[in-house]
Amino acid sequence: MRVNVTVNGAPMTADDVWPGESLLYVLRERLGLPGAKNACEQGECGSCTVYLDGLPVCACLVAAGQAEGREVLTVEGLASGEELDPVQEAFVECGAVQCGFCTPGLIVQAHSLIAGHDGVPADAEIREHLAGNLCRCTGYEKILDAVRLAARRKAGS
Amino acid sequence: MDFLRATTWAEALRMKADRPDATPVQGGTDVMVEINLDKGRPKALLDLTPVAELTEWSVESGNIRIGAGVTYTRIIAELADRLPGLAQASRTVGSPQIRNRGTVAGNLGAASPAGDSHPPLLASGAIVEAESVDGTRMIPVGDFYTGVKRHALASHELIRAIHVPVKRGPQYFSKIGTRNAMVIAVCSFGIALNAEDRTVGTGIGSAAPTPRRAVEAEAFLAGNWPAGDLDPAVAKRFGELVAAAAAPIDDVRGSSGYRVHALAVMARRTLGWAWQELRNGGRS
Numbered sequence A: 001m002r003v004n005v006t007v008n009g010a011p012m013t014a015d016d017v018w019p020g021e022s023l024l025y026v027l028r029e030r031l032g033l034p035g036a037k038n039a040c041e042q043g044e045c046g047s048c049t050v051y052l053d054g055l056p057v058c059a060c061l062v063a064a065g066q067a068e069g070r071e072v073l074t075v076e077g078l079a080s081g082e083e084l085d086p087v088q089e090a091f092v093e094c095g096a097v098q099c100g101f102c103t104p105g106l107i108v109q110a111h112s113l114i115a116g117h118d119g120v121p122a123d124a125e126i127r128e129h130l131a132g133n134l135c136r137c138t139g140y141e142k143i144l145d146a147v148r149l150a151a152r153r154k155a156g157s
Numbered sequence B: 001m002d003f004l005r006a007t008t009w010a011e012a013l014r015m016k017a018d019r020p021d022a023t024p025v026q027g028g029t030d031v032m033v034e035i036n037l038d039k040g041r042p043k044a045l046l047d048l049t050p051v052a053e054l055t056e057w058s059v060e061s062g063n064i065r066i067g068a069g070v071t072y073t074r075i076i077a078e079l080a081d082r083l084p085g086l087a088q089a090s091r092t093v094g095s096p097q098i099r100n101r102g103t104v105a106g107n108l109g110a111a112s113p114a115g116d117s118h119p120p121l122l123a124s125g126a127i128v129e130a131e132s133v134d135g136t137r138m139i140p141v142g143d144f145y146t147g148v149k150r151h152a153l154a155s156h157e158l159i160r161a162i163h164v165p166v167k168r169g170p171q172y173f174s175k176i177g178t179r180n181a182m183v184i185a186v187c188s189f190g191i192a193l194n195a196e197d198r199t200v201g202t203g204i205g206s207a208a209p210t211p212r213r214a215v216e217a218e219a220f221l222a223g224n225w226p227a228g229d230l231d232p233a234v235a236k237r238f239g240e241l242v243a244a245a246a247a248p249i250d251d252v253r254g255s256s257g258y259r260v261h262a263l264a265v266m267a268r269r270t271l272g273w274a275w276q277e278l279r280n281g282g283r284s
Helices: A024-028 A086-094 A103-116 A123-127 A141-157 B009-018 B031-036 B072-079 B084-091 B104-110 B118-122 B217-222 B232-245 B258-277
Strands: A003-007 A010-014 A047-050 A055-058 A071-073 B004-006 B023-026 B044-047 B059-062 B063-066 B127-132 B135-140 B145-148 B156-165 B171-176 B186-196 B201-206
Touching: A003 A024, A003 B004, A010 B059, A010 B118, A024 A047, A047 B186, A055 B104, A086 A103, A103 A123, A103 A141, A123 A141, A123 B004, A141 B156, B009 B023, B009 B044, B009 B063, B009 B127, B009 B156, B044 B186, B063 B104, B072 B084, B084 B118, B084 B171, B084 B186, B104 B118, B104 B156, B104 B186, B118 B156, B118 B171, B145 B186, B201 B217, B217 B232, B232 B258
Parallel strands: A003 A071, B004 B044, B023 B044
Antiparallel strands: A003 A010, A047 A055, A047 A071, B059 B063, B063 B156, B127 B135, B127 B156, B171 B186, B186 B201
16 A cells, blocks of 8 residues: 655555564665664664654554654654754753664654753653653663753753 | 555445455554564554544543544643543653554553553543444453453444543553653552542553453442551552452563562552542542
């Protein structure tokens, strides 16, 4: 079947999509956007987090056909040209990236927290918001640093 | 596999009548896991997410009628004051990403004994609105669960909405898991006190082939309605009766003995919170 979906602002079409296929597979294998990562395939790890109509979701649990006519924003769509999004910048500065596999999902999920928050979220709020994103390298402390830094910069700007 | 995309409720009912073998899908948080991990391969998926009327909730004669497409995120944000038990349970579902997609109707359709929304639905006496091209059936939630991952829907029926009574007293939910997020319940418990007619509702999760009430515990507590300090003997007996209503198994998440013990603890604990709220005049 054919799926028409707007990804990072551009209308895109995927053909020969199997009806049980996930949005994640379409993004990675058919539309050439490997930013969202494929890991657990059951919504446990958050590595495939993307925005779907403005809400962060696990792309592995969205049937490709459910994205028909919807808007998807992936980690590839956060930067403006060469200029990183402030959340990406903060992850780099704080050393919140080790192997990097979980990073795209965490960036999108952290982005959604900061976008919906005027000040700097409390630690409990950050932890709750990122509870569905697993990282096996960092121990999370540097990730929390990055989220606080990005939130402080946004609140101060 | 076929992919059926309903754009209106009437169309969804016709599609389900034509294809009773189609699996309805909303958030996909159960259905897509089965497909991704090759645990099941439906003949067809019936996508209900384009059906706008399912994403609404409304107030109808003392109940909140929750459309089958209303997500956990929205229940937490929009209904926590009127349906505190269901909202508490919703907060324990998966992660923010899962709660942005998952629905109570999906929880019912999956009918896992471990589903988080079942205990508060049982405790508050919710009713499932099932519909087909033949008409509408109102199914009390206690009659909805018929076995492990089995429910009372006919093959051509879909869940239109869930009717949940607005709180008439304290409601609490408790869940045991290995951490605070992303866990399937080892076991869970919900309590709802109706301060108007002095009745008690309970719901046990993940400790029997289906979610179930603890009927004797409800009757016992209604006969010892909260007044003054909570008598430890009443709390203990309530916990024992809740535990006695369970029929758990040993599995990877916990042993039968642990589940029975934990249920008694959760029953006493949630009763304590509810009792305290009653004494504070409704403030938790």
